[in-house]
Each structure stands twice: as structure tokens, then as C-alpha cells.
Amino acid sequence: MVISENAQKYHERMFPGYESKLLKTDPEFIVLFDNFAFDEVVNQCDLDEHTRFIAILATLIGCQGIDEFKVMLNASYNFGVTPIEMKEIVYQAVAYLGMGRVFPFLHAVNDFCIDHHIALPLTGQSTTNPINRLEKGIQAQVDIFGENMKNFYQSGDKDSQHINYWLTDNCFGDYYTRNGLDYNQREMITFCFLAAQGGCEAQLISHASANIRIGNDKDFLIQVISQCLPFIGYPRSLNALHCVKEAIE
Template sequence: MNYYETDPEFMERVDHFAFEEVVKEEGQQLPPKTRWLAILAALIGCQGIDLYKEMLPKALEDGLEPEAIKETVYQSVDYLGMGRMWPFLQATNEIFSDRGIALPASGKAVTTMEDRLEKGAQAQVDIFGDPMKDAWKQGHINRWLAANCFGDYYTRTGLDLAQREMITFCFLMAQCGCEPQLIGHAQGNMNMGNDKAFLLRVVSQCLPYIGYPRSLNAISCINKAAESLENA
């Protein structure tokens, strides 16, 4: 369907806001690749599969690497679950295949089944500090978090820890009811060098895709995270 024919006035305002006003807002801009990485992660988080299919080719054309996209989709399984991330994996594979982008994206894992817990726990320490060293011992969910979420995915190449914390922030802010985790990962971002100003720019660039309520919630979480770090 051509929305420029069926909804011309709406599309005029949507295009202007999302692709002109927001992108060019002084003090709120991001490098194109970073911006697209955040937008795709936010679309996964809010379950915007139809718009994801439209935005993914634009991200590729703007220089975002296929491996960064694939790593984003893979990592989303920990924050959305298989049931909600699976359509995005399918859509990504279909678009990559149509464009002649080689599949599978392999060779990015650096852990084994034997050391994934150890290396995952270390990634938690690298991001959140020494108190996370023995957090995996608090119960089986915490052990899974260290071994699976961090050991299986955060340790992979293709994205660095700062980028992985940013996409996690985007997954969480695009969902409802994740504010406690969003505050924690806002702090993790800041620990990785993604400071308050950077995170506010991320929210600004994602706002057209997730709406005002979730964006304002994210800003509140950023402020709480920054205040907590300042008072630590």
C-alpha cells in the first residue's frame, strides 16, 4: 500500500518529524551507524516488525554492517525472549538473502560451553563492577544470566561492550514495565562511556519509533541512574 496516496497529510508530518526534524535537531544528533543501531534495537523492543522490515534496508544503505545487525537480533533474545525476537531473525535473514548478504553470520563466538559462565561473569564485572563477580551464585536464574545472556552473547565479537549496552538500553526502553532494569543498564552504559548526554541523544533519535511515554520514562531512568552514580 502506498501511504503517500492514502494518507498524504499524515505521511508529510511523519516524514518531516522522523527524518528531518529529529535527525537534524541540534545537540541531539548521532553518527548514522549508531543511530541506525539504536533504531533497529528499539523497533525490536517495541515489536515494530513491519517498520523494521522497511528500516533495515535503509540502515544497510547508510553503512551499518550486516554483522552488527545480526548481533543485535541475536542479543535481543535475552531481553525479549524467543517468542518475540524470532520474527526479527526471520525478517533479517530474508532481507539479507534478497540482497545477497552471506548467511550464516558465524565465527563470532569466543566462549565454549565450558567457559561461558566464567567469561560471562567477567563481562558483568567489566560493565557493572566488582559486586557482580559472584552474583551468579545467588540462584539458577542469576547463573543463567551470567552464562547465557553475558557468556553466550555479550562476549561475541561484532559489537563491543559499549555498543551492546546501548542496544540493551534500547530493547528495554521500548518495552513496558522494565524501568528497574533500564536504570541498571543506563548505569552500565555510563560505566562503558555512554554518558548521560549520549543516552539522551539515543532516546531522542528513537522517539519517533517508540512514542513519547516510553521516551519520557527512559529519560527519567537516565536521570535516576546518573544521580545514583554521582552519589555513589
């Protein structure tokens, strides 16, 4: 068995001039994985490379694949993902995974920027302030989910209503309103965060519906799931696919 020509070419585009140490220690595995992930999978659909790598980075945060994330930062950069986009993916992940799980990924992007002589801090992308973040968060929820979300921040039981309020002013008002990624990209990475971490089926169905509503249709989501499958495996990929079907139904 040998690594296919297509897989070799794709690997060279991701990591110019780099030869994996695993070729020496685990040659059979590398042949199996590279031929699948970097030939069969990448040629399965017409998802553009930039979108593919944004989805992969989000997926790796979702499944806590910090070592692979560090590797794929370099590949994503070679396929046009900018440092600002990298940062925005990580920042938004805090709302869906919490700082406890995102902390090392924030440092990974900082280390990547330093290694590539990219000055930190990057240009700020915030578009809201403490006065208008709630208003802007409401608008973001309405734009993505529909008019039924207009009063969501006031919903829920009195003892937990503050969490729905935070979801509006913090998750959407602080993060979704930022520049660097548009709504479609932000909903896609949210879908990836939820699919990769597992155990979030209700939220995954909801965000699958939101993706479809704003134009990330069923075929697009299936392509995203397919491209991320080598990094999260079959169970969570099949679960994500089931949630997309539930959203459509």
C-alpha cells in the same frame, strides 16, 4: 504543507529512488511524520548515522515493530550497518525479550540477506564455549557493572539462584562476549530493548547506570532516546529519560 527539503534528502539516503505508497493514501500524515522524524529529529543532535540506526533497529525489536523493522533494515544497510551487526542485535534481543518475540525478527534479517545476495550463515562471532562461558560471562559483568558483580552468579535465594547463574553464563557469557558489537554498543541496544518494551524500569535504571559507567554518558543516552522517539512515542521515551535521571541520582 509539503515535505521539507531536508526530510526529502534524508529519505532518499535511506531509500534511494523509493516513493512511499502512503504519499498517495495518507499524504498529510506523511508530511507530518517525515518532517518530524527525518528533519527535526535527525538534525537535533550529532549522533552518527551508524549508531542511530543500530539504536533504531534495537528499539523496533523492543516495541515489536516488525513491519517497520523490515523497512529500516534497508535504511540501516544504506547507512553502514552490516549484516553481522543486524544479526548480533537480534541474537542479543533473545536474552531481553525472549525467543517468542524475537523469532520473526530473526527471519526478517535472514530474508534481507537472501534478498541482498548475502550468503548464509554469516561468519560465526562466538568467542566462548561450554567450558569457559561462565568465566567469560563473569568478566563481562565485571567489565560493565563493576567488581560487585564478580559473585553475582552465586547470589539469590536457593530456589531461584539458577536464574542469576543463567544471567551470567547465558546472557553475558553467550551474548555479550560475541564479536560483531562492542560492549558500548551492546549496552546501548540493551537500553533500547528495555526502553522500548516498557515495564522494565528497574532493569532500565540498572542498564542506564552501566551505559554511563562504560562511557555512554547522559548526553549520549538522551540522544539515543531522542532518535528513537518517533518509533516508540512519548510515554516510553519520557519513561526512559526518567530512568536515566534516576541512574544519575
